[in-house]
Amino acid sequence: MRALVDTSGEGQIASARGLVKTYGKGEAAVRALDGVDVDFARGELTAIMGPSGSGKSTLMHCMAGLDTPTAGTVMVDGEDVGRMSQRRLTRLRRTRLGFVFQAFNLIPTLTAEENITLPLDIARGTLDRAWFDTVVDAVGLRDRLDHRPTELSGGQQQRVACARALVSRPAVVFADEPTGNLDSRSSGEVLGFLRRSVDELGQSVVMVTHDPTAASYAHRVLFLADGRLVGELEQPTTETVLDALRDLGAGREAADHDASLARPSGHAAPGTAGARHAAGPVPR
Numbered sequence: 001m002r003a004l005v006d007t008s009g010e011g012q013i014a015s016a017r018g019l020v021k022t023y024g025k026g027e028a029a030v031r032a033l034d035g036v037d038v039d040f041a042r043g044e045l046t047a048i049m050g051p052s053g054s055g056k057s058t059l060m061h062c063m064a065g066l067d068t069p070t071a072g073t074v075m076v077d078g079e080d081v082g083r084m085s086q087r088r089l090t091r092l093r094r095t096r097l098g099f100v101f102q103a104f105n106l107i108p109t110l111t112a113e114e115n116i117t118l119p120l121d122i123a124r125g126t127l128d129r130a131w132f133d134t135v136v137d138a139v140g141l142r143d144r145l146d147h148r149p150t151e152l153s154g155g156q157q158q159r160v161a162c163a164r165a166l167v168s169r170p171a172v173v174f175a176d177e178p179t180g181n182l183d184s185r186s187s188g189e190v191l192g193f194l195r196r197s198v199d200e201l202g203q204s205v206v207m208v209t210h211d212p213t214a215a216s217y218a219h220r221v222l223f224l225a226d227g228r229l230v231g232e233l234e235q236p237t238t239e240t241v242l243d244a245l246r247d248l249g250a251g252r253e254a255a256d257h258d259a260s261l262a263r264p265s266g267h268a269a270p271g272t273a274g275a276r277h278a279a280g281p282v283p284r
């Protein structure tokens with residue numbers, strides 16, 4: 001099994017070492033990330049999967065400077081995110097990162113074109129017209145540029161959001177459940193574009209998803225459980241992702257079963273460490 005961490009220090013666009021994120025204090029504290037070491041490869045689409053509450057969004061938010069880690073380091077495009085002032089962090093997010101969220105977050109009064117160029121307008125950046133045209137053609141929105149969001153389908157709106165994320169030619173695009181609000185056809189269009197943005201336009205994308213079919217568009221899938229990385233899959237298919245998730249579930253159930261045998265009856269199993277058993281069996 002390939003190591004989850006690229007110790008050569010080359011080839012990654014973003015990485016974390018010893019990443020810990022604890023929410024709350026005392027008895028109410030939740031350790032959302034429990035010591036994550038991870039590299040996201042340059043020029044790849046990486047999917048992050050795992051059960052609800054496993055820390056996927058927290059990992060993405062810490063990587064993107066949207067949340068502050070409790071401990072550990074985060075590097076993005078050669079910069080130490082943890083050492084940045086808020087001002088530099090805001091600039092990094094505006095100029096070097098792209099974001100796609102489940103809710104399309106388009107401005108209703110602006111046209112598709114104005115929505116796409118908005119981040120550059122805010123950052124007072126210069127629009128690279130040739131790159132804009134490349135991105136617009138890649139998302140297939142050429143004949144929709146004058147339309148406002150209400151005149152576009154959900155899939156078209158999310159493709160506008162993808163183009164907006166890419167218009168500044170960011171170092172990395174972070175996509176959090178980008179197809180969570182879409183039907184399967186629109187999902188396929190958005191995912192196809194995200195993959196093409198990597199294969200044909202040389203971008204790097206990190207995507208959180210619950211959907212094994214969405215994950216199958218990735219070059220690599222990372223699996224989180226209980227705030228830890230527990231496995232990965234290269235060149236995933238829907239079937240191998242489902243198998244890996246089943247292994248994670250099986251590991252969890254087996255551990256819960258073992259734990260419940262060891263406990264006096266009537267005590268609920270915590271349902272935690274079991275998923276770590278999946279680190280070995282996750283097929284690659």
Ligand SMILES: Nc1ncnc2c1ncn2[C@@H]1O[C@H](COP(=O)(O)OP(=O)(O)OP(=O)(O)O)[C@@H](O)[C@H]1O
Nearest residue numbers: 023024030032050051052053054055056057058059
């Ligand atoms: N702002 C917060 N305050 C307190 N706890 C939080 C906060 N954000 C996340 N958590 C907790 O941290 C853990 C990880 O949450 P996170 O949202 O990262 O999981 P996830 O894998 O993205 O879940 P889902 O698939 O349901 O979106 C959960 O137990 C969650 O309840």
